[in-house]
Amino acid sequence: MIDAIDSHLAILLIVLPLMAAPICVLLGNGRAAYTLALLVSILTFACSVTMLDEALEHGVIYYDLGNWHPPYGIEYRVDVFSGFVLTFVSGIGAAVLLYAPMSVRDEIPASKHYLFYATYLLCLTGLLGMCVTGDLFNVFVFLEISSLSSYALISLGKTRRAPLAAFQYLILGSIGATFILIGIGLLYQMTGALNMDEIAARVPHEDGPRTVLVAFAFLTVGLCIKMAVFPVHTWLPNAYTYAPSVVTCFIAATSTKVSVYVFVRLIYGIISPGFAFNFLPLDTELMFFSLAGIFIASTAAIYQDNIKRMLAYSSVAQVGYMLLGISLATPTGLSGGIVHMFNHALIKGGLFMVVGCFVLRLGSVQMSDWKGAGRTMPWTATAWVIGGLGLIGVPLTAGFISKWLLLTSIFEAGWWPIAVLMLVSSLLAVVYIWRVVETLFFAEPSEAAAMATEAPLRMLIPTYLLIGGTLVFGVWTTYSAGIAHAAAIALLGEAP
Amino acid sequence: MSRFPIIRIITKLLIPYILLFALYVQFHGDYGPGGGFQAGVIFASALILYGLVFGLEAIQRVAPPRIIEKGMALGVLVYAGTGVLTMSLGGQFLDYSVLEHHVLTQWHVPSGQHLGIFLVELGVGITVASVMTMIFYAFAGRKHAHDT
Numbered sequence: 001m002i003d004a005i006d007s008h009l010a011i012l013l014i015v016l017p018l019m020a021a022p023i024c025v026l027l028g029n030g031r032a033a034y035t036l037a038l039l040v041s042i043l044t045f046a047c048s049v050t051m052l053d054e055a056l057e058h059g060v061i062y063y064d065l066g067n068w069h070p071p072y073g074i075e076y077r078v079d080v081f082s083g084f085v086l087t088f089v090s091g092i093g094a095a096v097l098l099y100a101p102m103s104v105r106d107e108i109p110a111s112k113h114y115l116f117y118a119t120y121l122l123c124l125t126g127l128l129g130m131c132v133t134g135d136l137f138n139v140f141v142f143l144e145i146s147s148l149s150s151y152a153l154i155s156l157g158k159t160r161r162a163p164l165a166a167f168q169y170l171i172l173g174s175i176g177a178t179f180i181l182i183g184i185g186l187l188y189q190m191t192g193a194l195n196m197d198e199i200a201a202r203v204p205h206e207d208g209p210r211t212v213l214v215a216f217a218f219l220t221v222g223l224c225i226k227m228a229v230f231p232v233h234t235w236l237p238n239a240y241t242y243a244p245s246v247v248t249c250f251i252a253a254t255s256t257k258v259s260v261y262v263f264v265r266l267i268y269g270i271i272s273p274g275f276a277f278n279f280l281p282l283d284t285e286l287m288f289f290s291l292a293g294i295f296i297a298s299t300a301a302i303y304q305d306n307i308k309r310m311l312a313y314s315s316v317a318q319v320g321y322m323l324l325g326i327s328l329a330t331p332t333g334l335s336g337g338i339v340h341m342f343n344h345a346l347i348k349g350g351l352f353m354v355v356g357c358f359v360l361r362l363g364s365v366q367m368s369d370w371k372g373a374g375r376t377m378p379w380t381a382t383a384w385v386i387g388g389l390g391l392i393g394v395p396l397t398a399g400f401i402s403k404w405l406l407l408t409s410i411f412e413a414g415w416w417p418i419a420v421l422m423l424v425s426s427l428l429a430v431v432y433i434w435r436v437v438e439t440l441f442f443a444e445p446s447e448a449a450a451m452a453t454e455a456p457l458r459m460l461i462p463t464y465l466l467i468g469g470t471l472v473f474g475v476w477t478t479y480s481a482g483i484a485h486a487a488a489i490a491l492l493g494e495a496p
Numbered sequence: 497m498s499r500f501p502i503i504r505i506i507t508k509l510l511i512p513y514i515l516l517f518a519l520y521v522q523f524h525g526d527y528g529p530g531g532g533f534q535a536g537v538i539f540a541s542a543l544i545l546y547g548l549v550f551g552l553e554a555i556q557r558v559a560p561p562r563i564i565e566k567g568m569a570l571g572v573l574v575y576a577g578t579g580v581l582t583m584s585l586g587g588q589f590l591d592y593s594v595l596e597h598h599v600l601t602q603w604h605v606p607s608g609q610h611l612g613i614f615l616v617e618l619g620v621g622i623t624v625a626s627v628m629t630m631i632f633y634a635f636a637g638r639k640h641a642h643d644t
Contacts, residue, residue, distance in 0.1 A: 004586075008583055008588075008589065011579075011583070011588075011589040015576055015579060015580060015589065018572070018576055019572075019573060019576045019577070019580070021569075021572070022568075022569030022570065022572040022573045022576075023569070023573065024569075025565065025566065025568065025569035026566055026569050026570070026573070028566075063588070063589075064588060065588065065589055065590055066588060066589065066590040066591050066592065067587060067588045067591040067593065118569075
C-alpha cells in the first residue's frame with residue numbers, strides 16, 4: 001500500500017489540493033472547509049518532503065500521466081531543484097493556512113469563507129503544478145490556474161480598491177500569460193514537442209533561427225511580468241497592498257518564486273545558458289534590470305507610509321537578487337539565486353504575517369497607527385525585527401547566506417562595482433526596516449496601539465515558525481544552501 | 497420579453513431540443529465532433545435563453561444558484577475522481593486502460609479508454625454548464641440590483 005502511494009506521489013501532490021478545492025465548495029461551510037484545507041496542505045507538504053528526499057537519494061522521479069509516455073503524454077518530473085521549490089511552497093502554504101483562520105474571520109465576510117479556502121487550494125495546486133510538471137504547455141495551464149485564483153483571492157480585500165488592484169493584475173498577468181503561450185507555441189512549431197527535455201534536445205542551441213529567438217523573447221518578457229521584474233512590476237505593489245493579509249502572505253512568499261523557478265528551467269533546462277548568455281546578451285540585461293530594480297524599488301520602499309506597500313516594493317527589489325544569481329551562471333551564483341528564493345519566501349512570508357497580526361489588533365497598515373505598538377505587542381514587534389534583519393542580510397539570518405553566496409560569486413567573476421552596489425543596496429533595506437522599528441519601539445503610542453493587546457497565539461506560532469526559520473536556516477544550511485547547490489550543479493551540468 | 501407570445505412559444509418549443517442536442521454532443525462527443533465543453537455551453541445556453549425570456553427569477557427557480565455552485569465543483573470532482581479511480585485500480589492517474597475489466601462488466605462497456613473519456617467529459621460538461629449559467633447569473637443579478 002505504502003509502495004503504491006509512493007509511486008504516485010508526484011500526482012498526489014496535485015490531485016490532493018485539486019480535489020479538496022471542489023469538496024470545500026460542496027461542504028459549503030467555512031469551518032469544515034478550513035479543516036479540510038489545512039489537512040490537505042499538510043499532506044501535500046509531506047508528499048513534497050518525501051519526494052525531495054527521494055530525488056536527493058535516487059535521482060529524478062518521473063511520472064507519466066495516463067500512462068502516455070513522454071513525447072506524446074504529459075510527464076511529471078521531480079528533480080532536486082523542483083523538489084526544493086515544491087517543499088518550500090507547500091510548506092509555506094500549510095504554515096499560512098495554520099495562521100489564517102482569525103485573520104480571515106476578521107477580513108473576509110463569513111459567507112465567502114468556504115470559497116476562500118477552495119480558491120486558496122486551487123492557487124496552491126497551480127503553483128505546485130508549475131514546479132512538478134515536465135511539460136511546457138502544462139506549465140501554462142497551471143500558471144493560469146494559479147493566476148486566476150490569485151486574482152480572485154486579491155479581489156477579496158476589504159477596501160474597494162482591492163477589486164481594482166486585482167483587475168490591474170489581471171490585465172498585466174493576462175498579457176504575461178499570453179506572451180508565454182505565444183512563446184510555447186513558437187517553440188512547439190520549431191521542435192514539434194512540448195516536453196521540456198524533448199524541446200531541449202531538439203532546439204538548435206547555437207545561432208538559432210529567428211523563430212527560436214522570438215519564442216525566447218516572448219517567454220522571457222512574459223515570465224518577467226509574472227516575476228515582477230523592475231520595469232514590469234507595476235501590478236505588484238497594489239495587488240499586495242489591497243489583498244487580504246493572509247493572501248498577501250501566501251502570494252508574496254510563493255507566487256513570484258515559482259515564476260522565477262520556471263524562468264530558471266527555461267534558461268538552464270530548455271534554452272541552454274550558452275544560448276541565453278553567450279549568443280544573446282541576456283546576462284548583462286538581467287544584471288542591469290535586477291540592479292536597477294533593487295535600487296529603485298528599495299528607494300520607493302523607503303518613502304512608503306503604508307507598510308504592506310513598503311514590503312511589496314521590497315519584494316520587487318528582492319526578485320532582483322534572485323535574477324542576479326541566475327544571470328551569473330556559476331554554481332555559487334546560481335545556488336545563491338536559488339537559495340534566495342527559499343530564504344526570501346521565509347522572510348517575506350514571516351514579515352507579512354507580522355503585518356497581519358498588527359492589522360488584526362490595530363486595524364491599519366499605516367505607519368502612523370503603528371506608533372508605539374512595540375510596547376503593547378512586544379512579541380509581534382520582535383518578530384518584525386528578526387524578519388527585518390533577515391531581509392537586510394545580517395549574519396546569522398537566512399538573508400545573509402544568500403547574499404554571501406551572491407557576493408562570493410561576484411568576487412569570483414571580479415565584478416567589484418556590482419559587489420559594492422549590492423552592499424549599498426542592503427543599506428537601503430536597513431533604512432526602511434529601521435523606520436518601522438523606530439515607529440514601533442521609540443514613538444509615543446498611538447490611540448489604537450495603546451489599547452492593543454498581543455496578537456493571539458494561533459497567529460504568533462506560525463509567524464514564529466517562519467521567522468524562526470530565518471534564524472535556523474541562517475546557521476544550519478545543509479537543507480537550504482546545500483540543496484540549492486546540488487540543484488545548481490545539476491542544472492549547470494545538464495546544459496550542453 | 498415575456499409579454500411577446502411568439503417569443504414565449506418558440507422558446508418553450510426550442511428549449512427541449514437544445515437540451516437534447518447538448519446531450520447528443522456530450523455523449524456522442526467520443527465518436528464525432530463535440531465533447532464536454534461544447535455540450536456544457538449548449539446546455540447552459542438553453543438555461544440562459546429561458547432566463548432571458550422569462551426573467552431571472554424564473555430561471556433561478558429551475559436552476560437555483562446554490563445547486564449551480566455545487567455543480568461547478570461536482571464536475572471537477574468527477575474528472576479528478578476518474579483519475580483517482582484509475583489509480584486505485586492500479587494504473588497511473590487517468591490511465592483509462594485499467595477501467596477495462598473492472599467496472600460494469602455486465603454492461604459490455606466497449607473499452608476502458610472509452611469509459612474513461614466518457615467520465616472525464618461528463619465532468620467537463622457539468623462544470624462548463626454550471627459555470628456558464630453562473631456567469632449569466634452574476635451579470636443578470638447585477639443589473640437587477642441596479643434597477644431596483
